[in-house]
Amino acid sequence: MHNIKDLRKNLDYYKKKLLNRNYNLNIDEFVNLDKDNRNLISKKEKLEQEKKILSKSKNKANFEKSKKISEEISRLNKDQALNKKKLDFILHTLPNLALDDVPIGKDEKSNKLIKKFGKIRDFNFTPKSHVEISSNEIDFETSTKLSGSRFVVLKNKLALLERALINFMLDVHTIQYKYTEVSPPLIVNEDVMFGTGQLPKFEEDQFEIKFNNSDQRKFLIPTSEVVLTNLVRDSFTKKDDLPLRFVASTPCFRREAGSYGKDTKGMIRQHQFYKVELVSVVEPKNCLIELDRMLDCAKKILDILEIPYQIVLLSTGDMGFSAEKTYDIEVWIPSENKYREISSCSSCGTFQARRMGAKYKINNNNEFLGTLNGSGLAVGRLIVALLENNQNEDGSVTIPDALKKYMNNLDKI
């Protein structure tokens, strides 16, 4: 969410920057709503002041007058509330502005390749897809019966592999990079979803659950970014406690609405998948330094596992709603002969902190915090990448050295 005062002052700038993100701000509409809003507030305040004075007088002669003013205030209140709602909807659905070094473009075609890492294997046989490699242990038949499409049942060594990868990644991030491990709730309320930007604009992507008969809405988290970032919501963090770094492995739940035809085979796109997520809370001026650090943490996993990947700087058209700058890590998938996203590391500046009311005190002033999030990494896709990149001609898969101790010392599966 943007600072409305800043927006008001720099309308043309925002208009232009938002256009880069495929958002066409209707300046006239915004200005009118904003003006009306403030006029209504001024009018109301004048009356309130008048009323206050009359009340304090304790003079019965004034009581009747005061009553009339109350009625007028109540009318103005209703108008203003309605007006504010419209204004808020605009404000709440404006995406973050991209930083100046972000490439401008309509979609992923304008993303900028930063660097490739690792060596793509030269297979002397035709590499199989992960589904072919582990057809016995990746069971879509049963998952479909149980839950429908885009779910999977992992069995045996593949279930072990999932657990091993999670533990391995958590260890790297907590021990080597000093992230604080968190085991958060997977169900959150509406305010929390608003805080990180999933609501109100992307409601159709979320799983809302019937929790009880109360009006309070509840959602399954689409990523633990939502819970980890909101750990600092509605609070003041001490400057000395910054930066905060959180890591969690959680299941993530996504409707995947609007991706009906995409990635229907295999484990690439699921309604439910595990993801190890990194979140940092920092002083805003340190966002970009932290972004580099976070990217290093995520890359490290693939370096250790020796899986080839590339880093891509996302263009304005491909970035997420809350991000000001995003790097994707894309991992090599032999069966598709291309790179696929396995991590997305974003700086959100103060955009989310504004929505969450997450502040810190500096020189006795209250300032909004900077927040960042990144996958470190998506477990489902990492399984796919590992199986495919490490497959052997006989159908076995070699376990990387660093993972062996998490895999009961198996060399191959």
Place this chain on the structure above:
RNA sequence: GGAGAGGUGGCCGAGUGGUUGAAGGCGCACGCUUGGAAAGCGUGUAAACGGGAAACCGUUUCGAGGGUUCGAAUCCCUCUCUCUCCGCCA
């Protein structure tokens, strides 16, 4: 599911219809004191919104919404959350 208690400032905690934005304490900031620190003393210290270049001014806010009243943190209603006990259960 049954019964009860409670949501007040960064935190703790007073306050039951009229200068209460709200006593007191803690914390924090600054100053005095000290060789330095601690202790002690003094002063200051909420947020949101609106106006203003700023100093500053105004309005709102005591879980949320509604009601009573000239006037509500205080009374009434609805909702919500937290805690305790019992029941049930991983």
